[in-house]
Amino acid sequence: MSSTNRTVVVTGIGATTPLGGDTASTWEGLLAGRSGVRPLEGERFxxxxxxxxxxxxxxxxxxLPRPLARKLDRSAQFALIAAKEAWADAGFTAPAGDEAGIAPERLGTVIASGIGGVTTLLDQYDxxxxxxxRRVSPHTVPMLMPNGPSANVGLEVNARAGVHTPVSACASGAEAIGYAVEMIRTGRADVVVAGGTEAAIHPLPIAAFANMMAMSKNNDHPEHASRPYDKGRDGFVLGEGAGVVILESAEHAAKRGARVYCEVLGQGLSADSHHIAQPEPTGRGVAAAVQNLLDSTDLKPAEVVHLNAHATSTPQGDIAEIKALRKVLGDDLDHVAISATKSMTGHLLGGAGGIETVATVLALYHRLAPPTINIEELDDEVDPALVSSEVRKLPEGSISAINNSFGFGGHNVVLAFRSV
Structure with missing residues (x-):
């Protein structure tokens, strides 16, 4: 089957995050404005x-069963847990085959990680x-491979249409979902398990990020450390976990009577070509990605009522994103409920696009935008109307939402969704 116009919908979601071990507890934590940040214990930290x-x-x-967990890097463990929840949530009771109602050749996986099995690599070097x-684990190479999470999810669900792992730093999870959409639209697959995962809470990555001056050093007040848009923000807080969605052609979903959360309108992509780690200060690349999204879909700026911002809590990045939104969506963004959920989950790096897509899908489905917490003194360059400091009810009728993800290297990925 070949087509570039197939409608893609979300039929299942799964997550394991700093706020909860599944989607329900994570969503409850987001709506409650609960922080998942805490002190790191142990001599090595x-x-x-x-x-x-x-x-x-x-x-x-x-x-996970202990024999299985021992063969998987922590990033793959998270991905498998989130994928299994999403698979069951979509109504599948078995791996692809006759019992599941989908041929393995029509099922794919695209699970991304920005760093891959870094904890396996560092621990096995120790x-x-x-x-x-002789004591180095024979499972080390399959565990540390960045494609390990996607490959293991593919094995779990018997996916044969393709198993992929785009790597674009903190934009990886969102790019994975965009790639999965194209797999369905071009007829390569009818169903794709897509998302992002990360597990990099280890002294070396933390020391490296800290020496780049990228992370918050608010050690005395961990729950308040991740504070997008606040004047006192001083960097991101590292998180871990995974977010996974089941994407499906609308036709395939209708044939099996699947529950549909929302439609995926498409993606917008760009590159800053500015600096390997610093965001382009005017938001030029981000604006280009949002414009690319609008140009490639029928989405109009006025139809966007919710946005899950990348908003990592860094001094430059947060403002560059706001500038970009104003350039493309217009100076008056009062109708857009902007949620910066990293204020609660921390930054999951390559997993961010996955869990924030789950949050965006649920916001549309329940018509509730999660709050942005820890804003004590709003940055002068941010209009108070842009930031949802408490749960905001979204309008009835057909509404759309955007999820932004940006990464080191200048990667910009913007995903759009519409209610059904």
Missing amino acids: AELPVRIAAPAAVDPGEV VLKEKGV
Whole structure:
């Protein structure tokens, strides 16, 4: 089947995050404005300049069978947990095949990670140094591969249409979902399991980010450290977890009587070509991605009533994103309920686009925009009407929402969704 006009819908969602071990608890935490950031305990974190993070609320080792968990990097563990929840939420009771009602050749996976199995790599290097060659795990290479999460999810659901892993830093999860949409639209697949995952809470990545001056050092007040748009923001807080959606052609979903959360309108892509790590200060690249989205869909600026912002809580990035939105959507953004959910979850790097897509889908489905917490003194360059500091009810009727994700390297990915 070949087409470029197939309608793509979301039929299942799954998540494991700093706010909860599943979608329901994560959504409840977002609406409650609860922070998942806490102090990091243990000797290996004691001397770091940053000693806070947003670890997963439920350790994956408590969910997965121990023999399986031992063969998976933590990032793959999160991805598998979120994917299994999403698969069941979509109404599938078995891997692809006759019992599931979908041929394996029509099912794909696109699960991204910005860093991959970094904790496996670093931990096994410690084993090599301290215990010798023979003690290094034979599972190390499959565990540290960035495509490991997607491959293991593909094995779980018996996906044969393609198993992919786009890597674009903190835009990876969103780019994975955009790639999955194209797989369905071009006829390569009828169903794709897509999202992002990350597990990089380790002394080395934290020390490196801290030395870049990218992370908040508000160690004494962890729950208030992630504060997008606040004058006192001083960097992001590292989080971990995964967010996964089941994407499906509308025709396939209708044939099996699936519940539909929303329609995926499309994606907009661009590159800053400015700096390997710093955002382009005027928002030029972000604006180009949003404009690309509008040009490639029938979405009008006035139809956007909700936006899940990238808003990592960095001094430059937050303002560049606001400038870009004003350039493309217009100076008057009073009708857009902007949620910066990283204020609660921290920044999940390559997993951010996955979990924030889940949040955006649920916002449309329940017509509720989560709050942005920790804004004590709003930045002068941010209009108060742009930021949802409490749960905001979204309008009835047909409404649309955008999810922004940007990454080191100048990657910009913007996804759009419409209610059904």
